[in-house]
Amino acid sequence: MKTINILKATFFIFCILNLNSCDSISTPNELPEAKKSTPLAISIENIEIVGDPGHFIVEKKSVSDQYGIQIIRFSFSSESAAELQPVSIKFNFPSIDINGFWNPLISVDKVNYYSSAVTSKASSYAPVLSFYNNALQNRITIAISDAVNQSEIRSYLREEDVIFYPEIRLFKEKMPKTKYYEIDLRIDTRDLPYYKTLADVAEWWAGNPDYKPMQVPDEAKKPMYSTWYSYHQNITAEEIVAECKIAKTLGCNAVIIDDGWQTRDSNRGYAYTGDWQAERIPEMETFVEAVHAEGMQLLLWYSLPFIGENAKNYPKFKGKYLRYWNGQGTWVLDPRYPEVRKFIVNTYIQAMEQWKVDGFKLDFIGRFTADDETILTAEDGRDFASVNDATDALMTEVTSRLTELNPKILIEFRQPYIGPVMRKYGNMFRGVDAPNNAVANRIETTNLRILAGNTAVHSDMFIWRKEEPVEIAALQILNILYSVPQLSVKLAEIPDEHLDMIRYWFGYWNDHRHILLDGAFVPSNPGANYPVLSAILNGYRIITLYEEMPVLYEDSVNELDIINAKASDQIIIQNKNKRIARIRITDCMGNEVYAEQISLAAGLHEFKVPPSGMISFKRK
Numbered sequence: 001m002k003t004i005n006i007l008k009a010t011f012f013i014f015c016i017l018n019l020n021s022c023d024s025i026s027t028p029n030e031l032p033e034a035k036k037s038t039p040l041a042i043s044i045e046n047i048e049i050v051g052d053p054g055h056f057i058v059e060k061k062s063v064s065d066q067y068g069i070q071i072i073r074f075s076f077s078s079e080s081a082a083e084l085q086p087v088s089i090k091f092n093f094p095s096i097d098i099n100g101f102w103n104p105l106i107s108v109d110k111v112n113y114y115s116s117a118v119t120s121k122a123s124s125y126a127p128v129l130s131f132y133n134n135a136l137q138n139r140i141t142i143a144i145s146d147a148v149n150q151s152e153i154r155s156y157l158r159e160e161d162v163i164f165y166p167e168i169r170l171f172k173e174k175m176p177k178t179k180y181y182e183i184d185l186r187i188d189t190r191d192l193p194y195y196k197t198l199a200d201v202a203e204w205w206a207g208n209p210d211y212k213p214m215q216v217p218d219e220a221k222k223p224m225y226s227t228w229y230s231y232h233q234n235i236t237a238e239e240i241v242a243e244c245k246i247a248k249t250l251g252c253n254a255v256i257i258d259d260g261w262q263t264r265d266s267n268r269g270y271a272y273t274g275d276w277q278a279e280r281i282p283e284m285e286t287f288v289e290a291v292h293a294e295g296m297q298l299l300l301w302y303s304l305p306f307i308g309e310n311a312k313n314y315p316k317f318k319g320k321y322l323r324y325w326n327g328q329g330t331w332v333l334d335p336r337y338p339e340v341r342k343f344i345v346n347t348y349i350q351a352m353e354q355w356k357v358d359g360f361k362l363d364f365i366g367r368f369t370a371d372d373e374t375i376l377t378a379e380d381g382r383d384f385a386s387v388n389d390a391t392d393a394l395m396t397e398v399t400s401r402l403t404e405l406n407p408k409i410l411i412e413f414r415q416p417y418i419g420p421v422m423r424k425y426g427n428m429f430r431g432v433d434a435p436n437n438a439v440a441n442r443i444e445t446t447n448l449r450i451l452a453g454n455t456a457v458h459s460d461m462f463i464w465r466k467e468e469p470v471e472i473a474a475l476q477i478l479n480i481l482y483s484v485p486q487l488s489v490k491l492a493e494i495p496d497e498h499l500d501m502i503r504y505w506f507g508y509w510n511d512h513r514h515i516l517l518d519g520a521f522v523p524s525n526p527g528a529n530y531p532v533l534s535a536i537l538n539g540y541r542i543i544t545l546y547e548e549m550p551v552l553y554e555d556s557v558n559e560l561d562i563i564n565a566k567a568s569d570q571i572i573i574q575n576k577n578k579r580i581a582r583i584r585i586t587d588c589m590g591n592e593v594y595a596e597q598i599s600l601a602a603g604l605h606e607f608k609v610p611p612s613g614m615i616s617f618k619r620k
Contacts, residue, residue, distance in 0.1 A: 039067070039189035039190055040096075044060065044070075047091040049088070050089075051087035051088055053087055054085040055078040055079075055082040056078045060074055069188050069190065070186070071184050071185070072187075073182060073184050074089065074183050074184075075182045077179065081179050084170070086169065086171045086172050087169075088170065092166070093140060093166075095162045095163060097133045098131045099132065101155075102198065103118040103128065104126045104416075104419070118153055121147075121150040122149075122388055122419070122422070123365045123368065123391070124366050127153055129143075136525060138189070138196070138197040141189075142168075142185070142187055143186045145184035146183045149170075149173070153167075154169070168185065175386065175388075177376075188200065199451075202453045206423070208420075211424055212424055213424055213427075214403075214455075215427065216454055216455060217409075223484060223509065224458070224484070224485070226256045227243075227258050227488070228461055229461050230243070230488045230489055233260030235257065241287070241291060241294065243490070244294045244296045246499070247491060252296065252487060254298065254299060255297070255299070256299045256301065256412070257299065263275075263279050269328045271310045273307070273308045274308050275312050276302070289356070299360055299412065302360055302362055304362050305368050306325075306367070308329055309331065317331075317333060322368070322369075322387070325367070335390040337381055337383075341394045344398070345394070353405070360402075360409075363413075365413065365417050366416065369387060369388075370387040370388075398425070411426040413428070413429055414432060415444060416432065428457075429458065430460060431457075431459055431483070432444050435463055436462070436463050438462070438476050439479065442479035442480060442529070444460065445483035457482075458483055459483045461487065462477065462488065466489075475612060477501075477505045478544060481533070482521060487502065500590075501588050504586075504588070504589050507590075508614075512540075515536070519542075520535065531546050533546075539559065540558065541560050543560070544563040545563065546565050546566055548568065551573055559616070559618050562615050564615070567611060568611070570606060570608065571607045574604050575605065578600065579600050579620075580598070580620040581597070581598060581617045581620060582618045583616065585607070585608075585613065586614050593613070597620065
């Protein structure tokens with residue numbers, strides 16, 4: 001350890017004063033309250049419905065106008081049942097002090113706010129769009145109350161006047177005839193960190209009794225092993241039990257048996273899906289018992305809506321499908337038929353009662369959707385006109401029935417099957433498929449954390465080749481530390497040093513998950529792929545650096561862990577006041593490379609920390 005020279009110190013002081021992410025790192029234990037500056041006000045007169053509402057009369061009124069938060073309600077009423085026609089809610093605001101945007105699907109173009117859009121419904125993403133400034137403070141966050149039916153929130157900047165023109169497009173997807181519909185528009189212009197205003201939107205949605213989130217058992221927040229990337233469909237009971245034996249010693253608590261257990265077909269399609277007879281693992285009950293004997297729970301993958309064209313169950317539901325999925329060899333069930341819902345619910349109940357599984361990974365819920373060919377009426381055996389409403393009824397029954405049988409049931413969905421409605425169907429949200437892409441996994445899990453509330457956020461299953469240097473393999477874990485790890489490498493085949501690395505970092509994660517998952521989560525700049533992530537609880541802060549960033553050692557922090565998830569071994573600390581601290585530096589496998597009690601003077605200090613290693617400070 002050494003104090004850096006004056007020239008370098010001047011450079012890093014400049015960085016500390018100007019880097020957006022540094023502001024996030026130094027966020028205190030309690031999130032800041034709104035500053036008393038005057039927020040931007042959007043006049044209700046300037047918010048209008050554009051388009052022909054047809055038979056409907058539209059009324060607009062303010063239902064809440066607190067400091068910096070406006071809620072405007074739009075009511076559509078018709079004397080007789082009629083189809084809601086595509087319309088838009090439009091307004092505008094000047095582009096003043098805006099530097100970037102956030103929505104639930106940002107992953108590639110996060111900087112060009114010239115045009116931005118997100119389409120959402122019950123089974124995909126969420127209807128929210130946020131603009132922030134150079135200090136990552138909210139300028140305006142826009143959200144709507146209806147997260148069930150399809151909507152699109154888009155915005156563009158008109159170059160002629162440098163004004164943003166947001167538009168909320170409604171009813172583009174056909175809906176059943178109705179006499180009444182209402183929707184609330186929420187506009188938040190408080191001067192708070194962007195992630196705080198987004199968390200408040202999630203809390204607003206969760207306050208709706210129809211969107212009440214599912215209970216999250218502690219088991220949902222423990223590392224898991226997944227068979228998908230390691231085995232794909234070619235699984236055997238013997239191999240998975242052997243993997244579970246190793247995974248348990250590494251700190252895993254459950255195994256997710258992905259696609260392949262239910263059929264011997266390995267063509268990566270779904271032509272034989274829908275009978276759920278465990279053809280590849282015929283002694284499923286014995287297999288589950290063997291996994292339980294290793295101290296691991298077991299979750300089974302199911303595709304919610306699919307009955308393959310070669311499945312024995314296919315003829316049973318003829319005439320009760322929404323459509324054929326060309327290229328995948330499967331039909332999509334129509335949940336508006338009560339016998340379809342009964343079949344799906346009973347499939348999961350039977351698996352729990354007969355095989356004693358602990359949970360389910362439910363996939364492809366987004367395929368429950370109407371199109372232009374769908375007849376939206378409750379007739380010919382259908383007891384719902386709306387596919388969305390029928391899906392909600394189905395999933396509400398699934399979760400309530402399974403929870404009755406097992407209050408700690410685990411149910412996982414993956415992106416894009418996320419959002420306020422999905423939180424009542426599942427208690428685990430996983431990042432979208434990102435095999436061997438640590439940065440993408442970091443982005444997607446962070447996006448999920450921002451809106452997920454207390455729902456457990458899981459990483460995509462991470463993999464690497466056994467030839468990888470151990471420091472590089474470790475990056476797959478370090479990029480998702482603020483979510484629940486899902487491991488998917490063949491543990492029996494990787495080098496011992498890889499196992500030591502997993503054991504060390506999973507042990508650290510398990511020991512500190514109360515901070516990583518339940519502490520105050522502080523994401524940095526979305527436009528820079530979140531180069532710094534942090535969490536703090538009761539004076540213990542954990543910071544992970546993915547780029548070269550100086551770190552402020554706050555006076556309020558008693559213990560500080562800085563994880564080096566970047567290429568260099570340089571860590572720069574800014575200390576405001578002199579302090580005595582015990583420091584410890586470890587490499588990626590937990591080997592101690594330096595330990596000493598030091599007197600840390602005020603100013604800037606440089607430490608050498610191995611890539612994928614960590615430096616820890618404990619205040620005396």
